[in-house]
Amino acid sequence: MAQTRVQRVADPGRIAWRKTYSDGGRRRRIAVLRWVARRLGANSLLAPIPLSPELACRTEQAMIRRLATLGARVPQILEIGDRELLLSDLGATLAETCRREPDPARRRDLVSQGLDALHDLHRRGGYLSQAFARNLTIDAQGIGFIDLEEDPATMMSLAAAQARDVLFYAHSTARFLTDLPGEHARLLSAHLGRESDETRREVSRTAGKLAWLAPLARPFGARARAVGEALRSLRTATA
Structure with missing residues (x-):
């Protein structure tokens, strides 16, 4: 998979980000993750095939333009190079x-705003590359989407790609609501009620296959516990 480096560029009157794509070194790890996803039958967790820097750059351009056409808030492409944007x-x-x-109540509202943005994108037929909270932005104009150098739909159905969004978002936001027990699961349950039947079934199927990991995460670090919390939320939300 192509690696990326992002550098802040401050010009008079604007802030921009120069994103450079280079050859990555995670091919073996991605191959293992793909094997595990296939063994579990979790199609929505299949990692896209690693891309060259040039193809990753072109993929991000295509994803940005596609989402912009759907009315999503995405970065404006200011300059284009073979390996940078x-x-x-x-x-x-x-x-x-x-x-x-x-x-905590404000954090709940922030997580909810992200789910609302995903719902709006999904109902228009869109999906993201990796819907982690670090790849969503928020300011006075609302939620935006960044880091779009992968196209999951090259490997899976639209429903699976949208389920992948829900799963990744759940994983990356559970830790923000640990001081509001049960609230993360309630938010996910309400969100899934707005998804298509096929997407909801895909999320439920994947959450069920991964449920056994939740108790195993307790003795490990904060990241592992966050995974466990997300899995528990997903199982509750899809029960």
Whole structure:
């Protein structure tokens, strides 16, 4: 998979980000992840085939343009090179904003806004590359989507790609609501009620196949516990 490096560019009157694509070194890890996903029958977790820097750059351009056509808030492409893009700024990431927010109720509202944005995108037929909270942005204009160098639909159905969004978002936001027991699951349950039947079934099927991992995550670090919390939320939401 192509690796990316993002550098902040401050010009008079604007902030932009120069994103450079280079050859990555995670092919063996991705091959293992693909094998595990296939063994579990979790199609929505299949990692896309690694791309060259040039193809990753072109994929991000295509994803940005496709989502923009659907009315999603994505970066404006300011400059294009074979292995780099200059992209407009969309504000702080949702993950950063949640980490800085001391009020649990406000964090709940932030996570809910991200789910609303995913719902709006999905009902228009869209999907993201990796819907982690670090790849969503938020400012006065609302939620935006960044880091779009993968196209999951090259490997899976639309329903699976949208289920992947829900699964990744759940994984990356569970830790922000641990001081509001049960609230993460309630938000996910309400969101899944708005998804298509096929997407909802895909999320439920994958959550069921991964449920056995939740108790195993307790003794390990914060990241592992976050995975466990997300899996418990998903199982509750899809029960």
